[in-house]
Amino acid sequence: MAILPVTANEVSRVAEGERVVNDLNIQVATVNGSGSNTANTVLLRALFQMGIPVSGKNLFPSNIAGLPTWFTIRVSKQGYVARRSEIDILVAMNPETAEEDVRGLRPGSAVVYDERLNLKRLRHDLTFYSVPFDQLVAPICPEAKLRKLVRNMIYDGVLAKLLGIDMEEIRIGLQKQFRKKAKAIDLNFNAARVGYEYAEKHLPKADRFSVERMDSARGKILIEGNAAAALGAMFAGVTVVTWYPITPSSSLCETLIDYMKRYRIDPETGKATFAIVQAEDELASLGMALGAGWAGARSMTATAGPGISLMAEFTGFGYYAEIPAVIFDVQRVGPSTGLPTRTQQGDVLSTAFLSHGDTKHPLFFPCSVEECFTMAIEAFDLAEGLQTPVFVLTDLDLGMNVWMSDPFPYPEKPMQRGKVLTEEDIKRLGGFERYRDVDGDGVGYRTLPGTPHPAAGYFTRGSGHNEKAIYSERPEDYVHNMDRLTRKFETVRERVPGPVIKENGVADLGIIAYGTSHWAVAESVDQLDQEHGLKADYCRLRAFPFAPQVADFVRRHPRVYVVDQNRDAQMYQLLRLELGPDEVKKLRTVRYYAGLPLDARTVTDAIVSEEVKK
Amino acid sequence: MATTTIPPQVPKKTNRLGLDSSAYKGNRSTLCAGCGHNAISERIIEAFYEMGVEPHRVTKLSGIGCSSKSPAYFLGSAYGCNAVHGRMPSIASGTMLANRNLIALGVSGDGDTASIGIGQFVHLMRRNIPMIYIIEDNGVYGLTKGQFSATADLGSKLKSGVINDLPPIDTCALAIQLGATYVARSFSGDKRQLSALMKGAVAHQGTAMLDVISPCVTFNDHEGSTKSYSFVKDHDEPLQDVSFVPFFEEITVDYDPGTTVDVTLHDGSRLLLRKLGADYDPTSKTEALRVLTEAHDRGEIVTGLFYIDTKAPNFLQLLNVVDEPLATLPESRVRPPKHVLDEIMEELK
Numbered sequence: 024m025a026i027l028p029v030t031a032n033e034v035s036r037v038a039e040g041e042r043v044v045n046d047l048n049i050q051v052a053t054v055n056g057s058g059s060n061t062a063n064t065v066l067l068r069a070l071f072q073m074g075i076p077v078s079g080k081n082l083f084p085s086n087i088a089g090l091p092t093w094f095t096i097r098v099s100k101q102g103y104v105a106r107r108s109e110i111d112i113l114v115a116m117n118p119e120t121a122e123e124d125v126r127g128l129r130p131g132s133a134v135v136y137d138e139r140l141n142l143k144r145l146r147h148d149l150t151f152y153s154v155p156f157d158q159l160v161a162p163i164c165p166e167a168k169l170r171k172l173v174r175n176m177i178y179d180g181v182l183a184k185l186l187g188i189d190m191e192e193i194r195i196g197l198q199k200q201f202r203k204k205a206k207a208i209d210l211n212f213n214a215a216r217v218g219y220e221y222a223e224k225h226l227p228k229a230d231r232f233s234v235e236r237m238d239s240a241r242g243k244i245l246i247e248g249n250a251a252a253a254l255g256a257m258f259a260g261v262t263v264v265t266w267y268p269i270t271p272s273s274s275l276c277e278t279l280i281d282y283m284k285r286y287r288i289d290p291e292t293g294k295a296t297f298a299i300v301q302a303e304d305e306l307a308s309l310g311m312a313l314g315a316g317w318a319g320a321r322s323m324t325a326t327a328g329p330g331i332s333l334m335a336e337f338t339g340f341g342y343y344a345e346i347p348a349v350i351f352d353v354q355r356v357g358p359s360t361g362l363p364t365r366t367q368q369g370d371v372l373s374t375a376f377l378s379h380g381d382t383k384h385p386l387f388f389p390c391s392v393e394e395c396f397t398m399a400i401e402a403f404d405l406a407e408g409l410q411t412p413v414f415v416l417t418d419l420d421l422g423m424n425v426w427m428s429d430p431f432p433y434p435e436k437p438m439q440r441g442k443v444l445t446e447e448d449i450k451r452l453g454g455f456e457r458y459r460d461v462d463g464d465g466v467g468y469r470t471l472p473g474t475p476h477p478a479a480g481y482f483t484r485g486s487g488h489n490e491k492a493i494y495s496e497r498p499e500d501y502v503h504n505m506d507r508l509t510r511k512f513e514t515v516r517e518r519v520p521g522p523v524i525k526e527n528g529v530a531d532l533g534i535i536a537y538g539t540s541h542w543a544v545a546e547s548v549d550q551l552d553q554e555h556g557l558k559a560d561y562c563r564l565r566a567f568p569f570a571p572q573v574a575d576f577v578r579r580h581p582r583v584y585v586v587d588q589n590r591d592a593q594m595y596q597l598l599r600l601e602l603g604p605d606e607v608k609k610l611r612t613v614r615y616y617a618g619l620p621l622d623a624r625t626v627t628d629a630i631v632s633e634e635v636k637k
Numbered sequence: 638m639a640t641t642t643i644p645p646q647v648p649k650k651t652n653r654l655g656l657d658s659s660a661y662k663g664n665r666s667t668l669c670a671g672c673g674h675n676a677i678s679e680r681i682i683e684a685f686y687e688m689g690v691e692p693h694r695v696t697k698l699s700g701i702g703c704s705s706k707s708p709a710y711f712l713g714s715a716y717g718c719n720a721v722h723g724r725m726p727s728i729a730s731g732t733m734l735a736n737r738n739l740i741a742l743g744v745s746g747d748g749d750t751a752s753i754g755i756g757q758f759v760h761l762m763r764r765n766i767p768m769i770y771i772i773e774d775n776g777v778y779g780l781t782k783g784q785f786s787a788t789a790d791l792g793s794k795l796k797s798g799v800i801n802d803l804p805p806i807d808t809c810a811l812a813i814q815l816g817a818t819y820v821a822r823s824f825s826g827d828k829r830q831l832s833a834l835m836k837g838a839v840a841h842q843g844t845a846m847l848d849v850i851s852p853c854v855t856f857n858d859h860e861g862s863t864k865s866y867s868f869v870k871d872h873d874e875p876l877q878d879v880s881f882v883p884f885f886e887e888i889t890v891d892y893d894p895g896t897t898v899d900v901t902l903h904d905g906s907r908l909l910l911r912k913l914g915a916d917y918d919p920t921s922k923t924e925a926l927r928v929l930t931e932a933h934d935r936g937e938i939v940t941g942l943f944y945i946d947t948k949a950p951n952f953l954q955l956l957n958v959v960d961e962p963l964a965t966l967p968e969s970r971v972r973p974p975k976h977v978l979d980e981i982m983e984e985l986k
Contacts, residue, residue: 244985258978260971262963263734282981286973294959296970298734303760307727310720310757314731317718318696318739319964321971322731340721430982433975438968471964472696472716473736477660480693482709482717494709 045075045100047111047186047232051178052124054117056088058172061200061211063094066179067425068196069188070098071245074237078104078542079425080620085270085363091120098234101549104427105542106420106620111232112186114178115142116156125149133230135181150230152222154181159221163213176211180218185226187233190219244430248421249325251392252351253279254431255399256323257286260438261349263315263322264299265308270363271419272325272353305330309337312348313412316341317483319443319471321403325351328370329360331377338412339378340485342508345458345467347406347441349399350374351415353422356618365618366419368538371593374414375567381505385515386567387415390541394565395421396431401520407441409466409515418588420539420620442468446476454478457492458504465511512568519566522573530560532634533580535573537564537594539620540586546623547630555631564594569601577606582637584630590616653689653885661686663713667706673825673851674704674773678711680828681742681771684835685712688883695740696732700725700754703780703853704746704773712742723754726761726770730952733766736962737953740839741768748778751787751806758808762815762844764952769838769845770817772808773825775853776864783856794861808848809943810929813922818843818946820925824869825851827940833881833908834942840884840906843951850938869938876917876928876941877910900945910942919945 049066053059067079078097084090097107109129115121115136122145125134130148138155160174183190193215194208201207253275256264264283266276280299287296298315302308308324315322326334331352341348356362357369376383385405387398398415406413442462444455449470455478458467467490470479481492488504489495525548536544541563551557562576562583577583577598585595592612599607613629615621649657661682666675685695695715699705701722708717720728729741750758750772761770776789785793788808789801812820819841823831831849838845850869852858858865863872877898882888884905892899898910898919910919918924925943932939959966 242986244982246985254978254981258972260968262966262971263731265731265734286977287971289959289970292959293957295957296959296963296966298953298956298958298963300730300734300956302727303756306724307730307757307760310724310727311731311734313720314698314718314728314733315735315964316731317728318732318735319962320731320735322735336721337724344718430986431978433978434972438972471736472732473694473739473962475691475693477693477714480714480716482719484717484719485721486719 041231042233043111043231044233044235045098045237047098048107048109049096049098049112049114049182050110050124051094051114052117052120053092053094053175054088054119055083055086055090055092057116057175059092059094059116059175061172062175062179063096064425065176065193065196065200066182067096068199068245069179069183069192070096070234071240071243071427072192072195073189073234074240075234076100076102076104076239076427078427080106080420081424082619083364091117100237100239102239103542103546103623105546106622108622108624112182112230114182115140116175116178131231133185133232135178135185152181152185152226154178154218154221159217160214163217164210169210173210173214176214177218180215180220181222181226183215184219184222185228185230187235190215240427242429243427245425245427246392247274247423247425248389248392248395248417249275249353249423250278251395251431252399252415252417252422253282255396256349256403257282258396258434259321259400259403261321261323261403262297263312263320264297265302265311265315265322265324267302267305267308267326267330269305269327269330271355271423272327272330272351274423275325275351275353305333306337309334309348309350312350313337313341313346316347316406317472321407322347323349323351323403325353327353327355328357331370331374335378338384339380339382341412342378342382342384344483344485345410346412346483347410348412349402349406349415350412351417354416354418362618364419366539366588366620367616367618368416368418368540368588368593370416371589372596374416375597383512384411385409385413385519387413387519388537388565389415389417389421390538390563392421392426392428393431398520400434404436404439405515405518408439408518409511410441410469411511416538418539442466444468444470444479446474446479449474449476449479456490457481458488458507459490460507460510464514465507465509466514516568516570519568519570521570522565522576523563524560524572524576526560527558530558530580532557532630533560533562533576533583534586534630535562535564535576535583535594535598536586538588540588543621543623543626544586547626550623550627551630554627557631557634559630567597569598573598574602574606577602577609580609582611583609584611584613584633586613586621586626588615588621590614652686654691656686658682658686660692660714661712663711664709666710668703669855671854672703673775673849673853674707675710676825676828677771677773677831677849677851678707680831680835682711683832684839688836688839689885690740690839694738695742698725698729698732698741698743700745700749702746702749702778704744705749707773708744723749723752724757725749726754726757729768730761730764730766733768733953734958735964737958737960738962743768743770745770745772747772747774747776747786747788751808755787755806759811759815762812762817762846765816765818765843765949766952767842767844769847772846772848773851774808774848774864775851775857776862777853777857779853779856790863793863796856796859807929807933809846810926812846813925813944816949817846817944818949819845820944821846821942822848822850822938822940824873824938824940825849826866826870827873830875830879830940833879836881836883836906837902837908837942840902840904841947842903843946843949872937874932874937874939875913876939876943877912879942880909880911882907882909901947903947908942919943
């Protein structure tokens with residue numbers, strides 16, 4: 024099947040006939056809107072509850088119902104959670120894609136399929152398990168309307184039997200999913216049970232794959248990046264949230280609404296310690312966030328590429344008028360509408376320099392759900408501390424897929440609200456100049472609207488201004504102000520998180536990556552070593568502007584591969600702008616931009632093919 | 638012994654806060670002499686001074702254009718935010734979300750509102766955010782030297798002779814339909830009416846939308862323009878005679894309840910609307926839209942308070958936000974304690 028291209032030179036990892044335990048890739052092919060989400064989530068949960076490292080990737084269309092969708096669960100005893108393109112077990116439920124899906128499998132894979140699809144005729148080198156889904160679902164689900172939704176649970180039961188998943192874990196998974204809805208839990212569990220029993224009676228085990236309990240996932244949580252970022256925003260103390268629905272960022276704000284309603288209602292008054300507004304568009308959502316930031320609130324918005332384009336004008340205003348706000352950009356595939364439900368790191372350059380004129384903005388690149396949480400908090404502190412819009416760049420893969428993680432750490436530092444002068448400060452000082460660099464870090468002092476002192480007020484504008492915030496077109500005022508903003512950006516460099524560098528001492532080459540590429544790159548570092556004897560050091564960027572350690576890393580390595588999930592090597596370009604000519608010469612690019620989460624094999628193959636040339 | 642004559646100290650006139658009117662003034666205007674906008678700025682100064690509003694509580698918000706420059710010319714010690722073209726409504730909304738104790742005064746123009754900013758304008762009207770929204774309406778773009786705006790009347794003529802061949806957007810009709818709760822039109826040259834409507838807007842605690850016809854002396858004050866001083870003077874049809882009685886003053890005028898509608902505003906101030914022609918009920922949207930449409934068909938400019946609703950909840954009430962400004966809530970009220978995070982983490986296991 025075309026959407027998951029199998030890499031040609033993929034080597035079979037195991038000898039024929041050998042048992043494979045806790046190292047497999049399950050793909051469920053269904054039609055969107057058929058309720059497969061419950062069955063897939065419960066399956067993932069059951070494996071997770073058995074202590075086995077898992078990751079789930081949902082490949083879905085930009086559509087409500089009726090189009091093909093694939094859910095892939097990777098089970099990896101080594102803890103690899105990047106996408107793997109090779110499928111070991113296919114659950115074929117979608118007549119439209121079934122044949123193509125089956126043709127794409129490697130010999131030795133297994134197929135669980137709906138009997139009606141008659142797939143067995145297609146290949147002789149696979150193990151086929153035929154299941155009469157309709158026949159099995161009818162007796163346990165008298166209500167015809169629900170059958171379509173419930174029948175998917177049958178494959179959970181079949182897989183439980185075939186792979187060795189404990190049915191009790193399926194039940195617990197359902198309880199997590201449906202919470203207190205006992206009827207739904209029973210109905211779905213019954214479906215899984217008839218699947219299990221059918222497999223027990225009719226499907227003798229003929230493939231090599233199985234799972235066993237482990238200890239690796241114990242104590243961990245399962246969460247989507249968008250929910251993690253939402254939690255980060257709540258614990259950052261956000262008070263004003265303005266947003267406009269757009270895939271793949273909508274669930275960030277929707278989850279935030281749920282959490283805020285639970286935990287941020289004043290117990291005494293029953294009133295909200297926040298305002299969340301669905302704006303009319305992204306122009307207004309950032310405008311409201313900036314209006315709120317100007318008036319002193321911790322404010323944010325969340326969007327994706329098309330929204331970023333619309334926010335360009337206001338981002339420049341925020342930069343020049345120096346107003347804090349946090350913008351979560353859950354990146355999807357552009358340009359234009361692009362592929363709204365596929366993933367990419369396509370907004371690196373556009374956000375770094377968003378808006379006309381000389382502008383640049385701090386960017387955070389979380390790679391994990393935990394960093395979605397911690398960096399959300401850091402982003403608010405930075406935005407208020409530096410009085411500027413700050414972007415947190417996640418992507419669809421991180422935002423909308425479920426990831427395993429250690430529980431998130433409670434913030435250690437109190438909220439950093441930045442340089443705000445109070446009425447008492449103004450009385451003591453006799454006045455203030457909004458854009459004067461008093462401390463030499465490029466960051467002026469501000470007062471909040473409503474500060475009760477006649478000398479506290481000032482005029483904020485997107486037009487030219489002097490240190491006193493008074494309109495000015497004088498060349499020296501303009502240059503003075505722009506130079507201070509440059510100084511401020513250098514202060515940002517000191518405050519953003521530096522890279523995470525993993526060195527092994529005798530490196531042949533360096534790799535630079537960021538965001539969700541991390542998972543594929545971490546696995547690729549192992550592949551390069553184990554399969555090709557190439558030792559790679561790895562530098563994971565966590566923010567722009569880059570800390571000085573990034574240039575040092577490049578200097579220490581003969582060749583450095585910059586991994587980008589976009590066509591134009593956007594991070595590579597950004598590094599070229601910031602590094603000196605000697606460092607730039609060492610940079611190579613690895614680019615992947617087909618819209619699926621990056622896999623390790625793509626990175627390994629790209630690096631190896633370059634390395635053999637040298 | 639020589640005596641020096643000390644001139645008797647004339648006590649400076651002050652408002653109920655003890656502030657004299659200089660506390661409400663701003664920088665000298667850089668707009669053209671005779672610009673209607675300057676007269677509106679004077680009415681703003683007068684209204685806030687006479688109402689005794691603390692200047693530091695006021696945020697002056699604007700977009701881009703001649704009108705949007707004017708906030709620098711009044712209430713100099715107030716806060717100001719001159720944002721981007723057509724986007725003042727979102728900045729104003731965010732400001733009020735952050736701090737509900739502020740008094741938001743938005744000043745826009747017909748281009749800033751009815752063209753580039755129409756999207757934000759209509760949604761602002763729907764939300765009924767407590768703020769005053771003034772459109773300084775002259776039918777042309779002044780800063781870019783005299784192109785038609787979307788409020789220019791059909792058939793109106795530019796200085797260059799270009800005739801406007803598109804119908805105007807009636808911002809008042811739009812605001813009424815969409816949910817604004819105080820909608821009026823006035824003329825920068827009608828000092829008395831504008832003053833009363835301005836003070837009423839200050840007293841109102843929802844979205845108060847004032848469209849003020851404000852002739853552009855440089856680009857739209859000629860023969861053939863429907864927004865010139867002479868045309869507006871000749872075609873102005875006041876709906877009512879409007880008087881304003883602030884909450885802190887006793888009512889001294891006698892009025893006949895048969896001919897005058899008495900509207901009590903949120904802060905206890907009152908608007909007395911004495912009818913000039915037929916009966917008019919300012920709480921009826923249908924009435925308001927009929928009057929606007931009929932006047933438009935006659936080629937007349939009807940002015941006065943078209944619509945008022947003092948009962949509709951404003952946006953902050955709908956959102957049920959706490960009484961204190963969100964901006965300055967302490968960490969203890971906005972960062973949930975550790976046990977909350979622990980509880981959430983446990984659920985996710």
